[in-house]
Amino acid sequence: MTEPGQVFSALKATCLDDWDAFIRHDFVRQLGAGDLPEACFRHYLGQDYIFLIHFARAYALACFKSDELDDMRAAAATLDALINAEMALHVKYCAGWGLSEAEMAALPEADANLAYTRFVLDAGMAGDLLDLLVALAPCVMGYAEIGTWLAADSARDHDQATRYRDWIALYAGAEYQEVAKGALEQLDRVAARRLGAEPTASPRWAKLAKTFRTATRLEIGFWDMGLAPPG
Amino acid sequence: MTEPGQVFSALKATCLDDWDAFIRHDFVRQLGAGDLPEACFRHYLGQDYIFLIHFARAYALACFKSDELDDMRAAAATLDALINAEMALHVKYCAGWGLSEAEMAALPEADANLAYTRFVLDAGMAGDLLDLLVALAPCVMGYAEIGTWLAADSARDHDQATRYRDWIALYAGAEYQEVAKGALEQLDRVAARRLGAEPTASPRWAKLAKTFRTATRLEIGFWDMGLAPPG
């Protein structure tokens, strides 16, 4: 495989139905159309705050598990960006939605959140760096696809003044797209180092595809959770 | 604290409503009364097969994390019993319900299963042996309480010829009760070694109570899953 993103494409191809159910989820459609109930969005934002913490822990684990400096550097930079920069942006954005950091930190963690984040962390602990990166891929790459899709869709079909414009702009924006591209390339690189030139021919492929699919299903569960705010 | 089981009792006392919702769950009541739909029980058994594998991994982790030989020995013996003995009994029991091991191994893992098992494993990885044992406690001790309650209840109120008699007898039986007592004592011992004579006065207590409560809530989620078999 030599085309950039080929490992991700090959993984996605093993579970296209699940992938579409994640990317085109009702939560996403409603968010793009601007008619997602605000209670749902707030519920999502609060849980996403908790999610980001464990997602950052997964990048810390990726750094711990790297045996090449380039992978350590990539993981350390992502981790620092997440926990020392993005987190502050997220907190500020949430404040605009009436959610204080103290409130979010006190929220009970939803089961869908526990399932997704702890699955990713355990996939990394039980396996190697590649197992971990594959478990992380649906989130990183999925949000890039969703951002791009919604931005294009919004431009075409909807009033730009949607309530969720800033959220869409974040993931459609050049900075996030660059992060996703970096993750795509790292997945190719680590797969080449650990599986060789034909990842899909490796005896590990079926297990990696299962991990990718489970993480994708857990993304769907996360959107489902978003549509069902408590109370 | 010197009375056996005091740490467990103190943890339970912090979330009695959740604990009762777990122990007296409809799944448990119906199982005890013998009117639990068999599709639910089979769904539960299949997921429990997967659960046991990750539960065994948690005991392997407990052994890895022990810094005293008695804790290593206890964890290694439990692990060996689970994976080299109980597992075979479970498989045999499931065969009686028409579930082959190959079928169970091929089942997609339910989200409730992922959430519970991976939460326990991550609690152990992120924390120390005590964090792990506290996360394991609701399962080990809860099944002992459920077994005892249902056995007494069955004796009093129901036809002994219930379909689920063997399941109840397993957890009400002397062997399982002894395992639970050992876990109770280990929890006291490890808490004393890491928190001192007054565990509830430790600054860690609130976090430990949160872990115990989350694991209890995830047990409730596991029963909920049992009542909702697929298709």
Add this chain to the structure above:
Amino acid sequence: MTEPGQVFSALKATCLDDWDAFIRHDFVRQLGAGDLPEACFRHYLGQDYIFLIHFARAYALACFKSDELDDMRAAAATLDALINAEMALHVKYCAGWGLSEAEMAALPEADANLAYTRFVLDAGMAGDLLDLLVALAPCVMGYAEIGTWLAADSARDHDQATRYRDWIALYAGAEYQEVAKGALEQLDRVAARRLGAEPTASPRWAKLAKTFRTATRLEIGFWDMGLAPPG
């Protein structure tokens, strides 16, 4: 590769000089000839007690990291044997050499011991099950080779009444040889599952060979330590 033990043979072939320096170490030669100073042997026995504890932890980790039941079962059985049986034998044997368990537990851990055991554990944590099994292989297989060699050598050249006869008999014996054979087969099996039919053609091979060689060098360091008792 289809001949049993081919992965181990291929790893050994990458560092034959180090391997011979480990197997034919002066400590081993003197032990076989019966002229190893008893102070050296006692120093070795005491450190080996500490070694066994961390070696057992490595098998616990192997069980945690397994994604196939056969590997979990193998690791759990080895762990239980080590910690609940071998350990007691070792303690009894050491008592015959005037070393009580309390004394051994109170020994400061030698740097050579720290280096070897923690390297193996970290190789397993950072990598996958295969990285861990490769790091464990020199010890498991080396002692089998040493036992066989010394037993044959003793039969040929030396007075059978050597002081170290029981130690040699343990590792030359059928039971230990069977353990080593199981480890040999597991290494083939896990390598096939993770690297495919030609492990030496995998891009991971160089790193695995480095891990094997480092562990072999650390075995040499352990014998060096044995020859240099404190005081």
Add this chain to the structure above:
Amino acid sequence: MTEPGQVFSALKATCLDDWDAFIRHDFVRQLGAGDLPEACFRHYLGQDYIFLIHFARAYALACFKSDELDDMRAAAATLDALINAEMALHVKYCAGWGLSEAEMAALPEADANLAYTRFVLDAGMAGDLLDLLVALAPCVMGYAEIGTWLAADSARDHDQATRYRDWIALYAGAEYQEVAKGALEQLDRVAARRLGAEPTASPRWAKLAKTFRTATRLEIGFWDMGLAPPG
């Protein structure tokens, strides 16, 4: 305990002889006097390159194991600084000593390096964040003490044109001293959260003191290694 650095002071007080043997080691004295053979310094620099990689991994692990955002942030910032900034400085400094990064990356890792780094990582994996921070403390704080001592000593007694002036200035400098102060405060904070107001009264204290002492002894082993360059 309320005075800053009290936990570190209390740990140091449990092993003052070892601490002095580390801080006042011949390697350090010769370095300060400017008469350390350059072959020793180069050997040290090359191994320190490898050390930094695993030290960075330990901070990644600290981030993974944190359950408070302030600890995650501190660990992530240190990790990013180490791997994405300090490392480049170290490489540049080593180039001035005729050591290329490629050469250093190809060096066999000394046993003293393996022992120290892997001990720290395993202490963190087996225990909790506090166990890890205690294992890291001798390095972080020791280099700050050494830098301060040598800078004062150099000012008083030696020609300022010592070959090792830049190395001393690095660790005596405000930036590094600030890093050490941050680590000192984090140790107090995490000890308070996990052990309460009187850390030395905790049942964990003896084990923590043992970890601190072992890490200090392994620092001594690292200097010993520096004085014994290969060939």
